[in-house]
Amino acid sequence: MTKQNIETICVQGGYTPGNGEPRQIPIIQSTTFKYNTSEDMGKLFDLEASGYFYSRLQNPTCDAVAAKICALEGGAAAMLTSSGQAANFFALFNICTCGDHIVASSSIYGGTFNLIAVTLAKMGVEATFISPTASDAELDAAFRPNTKAVFGETIANPALTVLDIEKFAQAAHRHGVPLIVDNTFATPVNCQPIAWGADIVTHSTTKYMDGHGASIGGAIVDAGKFDWLAHADKFPGLCTPDDSYHGITYAEKFGKEHAFITKATAQLMRDFGSTQSPQNAFYVNLGLESLHVRVARHCENAQAVAEFLEQHPKVSCVHYCGLPSDPYHELAKKYLPQGSCGVVSFELTGGRQAAQVFMKQLKLAAIETHVADAHTCCLNPATSTHRQMTDEQLQVAGIPAGLVRLSCGLESKEDLIADLAQALEAVE
Numbered sequence: 001m002t003k004q005n006i007e008t009i010c011v012q013g014g015y016t017p018g019n020g021e022p023r024q025i026p027i028i029q030s031t032t033f034k035y036n037t038s039e040d041m042g043k044l045f046d047l048e049a050s051g052y053f054y055s056r057l058q059n060p061t062c063d064a065v066a067a068k069i070c071a072l073e074g075g076a077a078a079m080l081t082s083s084g085q086a087a088n089f090f091a092l093f094n095i096c097t098c099g100d101h102i103v104a105s106s107s108i109y110g111g112t113f114n115l116i117a118v119t120l121a122k123m124g125v126e127a128t129f130i131s132p133t134a135s136d137a138e139l140d141a142a143f144r145p146n147t148k149a150v151f152g153e154t155i156a157n158p159a160l161t162v163l164d165i166e167k168f169a170q171a172a173h174r175h176g177v178p179l180i181v182d183n184t185f186a187t188p189v190n191c192q193p194i195a196w197g198a199d200i201v202t203h204s205t206t207k208y209m210d211g212h213g214a215s216i217g218g219a220i221v222d223a224g225k226f227d228w229l230a231h232a233d234k235f236p237g238l239c240t241p242d243d244s245y246h247g248i249t250y251a252e253k254f255g256k257e258h259a260f261i262t263k264a265t266a267q268l269m270r271d272f273g274s275t276q277s278p279q280n281a282f283y284v285n286l287g288l289e290s291l292h293v294r295v296a297r298h299c300e301n302a303q304a305v306a307e308f309l310e311q312h313p314k315v316s317c318v319h320y321c322g323l324p325s326d327p328y329h330e331l332a333k334k335y336l337p338q339g340s341c342g343v344v345s346f347e348l349t350g351g352r353q354a355a356q357v358f359m360k361q362l363k364l365a366a367i368e369t370h371v372a373d374a375h376t377c378c379l380n381p382a383t384s385t386h387r388q389m390t391d392e393q394l395q396v397a398g399i400p401a402g403l404v405r406l407s408c409g410l411e412s413k414e415d416l417i418a419d420l421a422q423a424l425e426a427v428e
C-alpha cells in the first residue's frame, strides 16, 4: 500500500483487527501471559523471541498505541511510558551515564529542565544549556568529548520558541551524537522532527494526544537512523555486551531500527518500571483518532485569540509564532506550515496585579496548571508555578510578572474572545 496520510494513521494506525476481532483496540488488562513450556518463556527472557510475559515491560494494548505514534512520527520503533517525564528521562538515560554530558536548548519545559539540570546532574550527567537560536559556532562550542546527546523542544513549553531542528540535528551529527526532540506541543500533525533530521522523538501524550485531560502518559519514538556502531566508543550501552541479557549487544542484534527501543524496554522498563497502564493507553488512542481534527481547531482558535490580543491596548506583548510580528514566525513557516499549537502567552500592561484581576474575571478559561486539552485554561506563572520569585527575578528568567499563558481549547473562538474582552475590561 502507498504511504498513508496522517489523518488515516490517526484513525487506523497501529492496529488492524483480523476477521471477527474487536474493531477498537482491546484493553489487555493482564499483568502476565501464559506459556506452555519453560523453553518458550526462556526464549523471551533471552530476547531470542518477541512476545509478552509481564506488563511492566510490554503489553499488547500499549504496543498497539506505540505503533500508531511510531507511524505518525515516521519512526522505526516506539514505546509508551507512564508520563512525558519518564519518556524524556528514558530517552536520555538510555544513552547517557555517570560522566557523560548533554547539550540542551535552554528553552524547554520546566520539568525537563529540572530533570536535566538537577536530577541527572546528581547522577553524574552534566549539561550545557544553549539558546534555541544559537549559531553553528555557539552550538559547536557547547560540545565536549563526553557529549552523548542534544535535546530540544519543537515548540517550547511555555516560552513558545521554535527549535531550528535541522540546524540542531546537523550540529549533533557533526559531533557523532543523536538529536532528541520533544514534539509534545507541535504533535506529528504539525511537525515530524524525524523528517528534519531528529533521531529520537519524545512526547508527553498527556497533552494534545490525549487531548481531554484524562490520562498522564508519554512516548518515545526512534527514527532508526542513528548508526550507534559507527560511534561505538561513545555508546557502550548499545555497542558492548549486556551482562543482564547473557551478553547480547543491542546494536548488533537488533540493528539501527530496533536497538534503542529494545534496550530502553528490556533494561530501563525492567529496572525502573515506568510503564503506561493499558487503560491509559486506550484513552490516548481515543484521543489520537481525532488528533488531526482537534489540533487544526486548537490552532485556529489560538491564531484568532492571538490576533485579538495583539491589537488590544491593555496587552503589551503577545507570544505566538503564528503572528507575523513574532520573532519565531520565519522558523514556524519552515517547520510548522500548517499551524503551531493552541497555546498563546501574553503580557498585560498592568503587570502582576492586572494579571490577577484579569484571570479572576474570566468565565470560560479556568485557572489550571495544564495545557493542551479541549477546555481552555490559563495560568499566571508569577502567582503560581513561579510564585517564589521576585518581579526582578521573573524578568531575568524571561517570565514577566504580568505574563499569562493561555491554552486555547476547542470552544467557539468568538466565545473565547468575548470572555477575554470582558475580563480585560475589568483590568486597570
Ligand SMILES: *Cc1c(COP(=O)(O)O)cnc(C)c1O
Pocket (backbone or CB within 6 Å): 083, 084, 085, 086, 109, 111, 112, 153, 156, 157, 182, 184, 185, 203, 204, 205, 206, 207, 216, 217, 218
Ligand atoms: C507536560 C510536558 C512534559 C511532561 O509530561 P508529563 O506527561 O506531565 O510527565 C514534557 N515535555 C513537555 C513539552 C510538556 O509540555
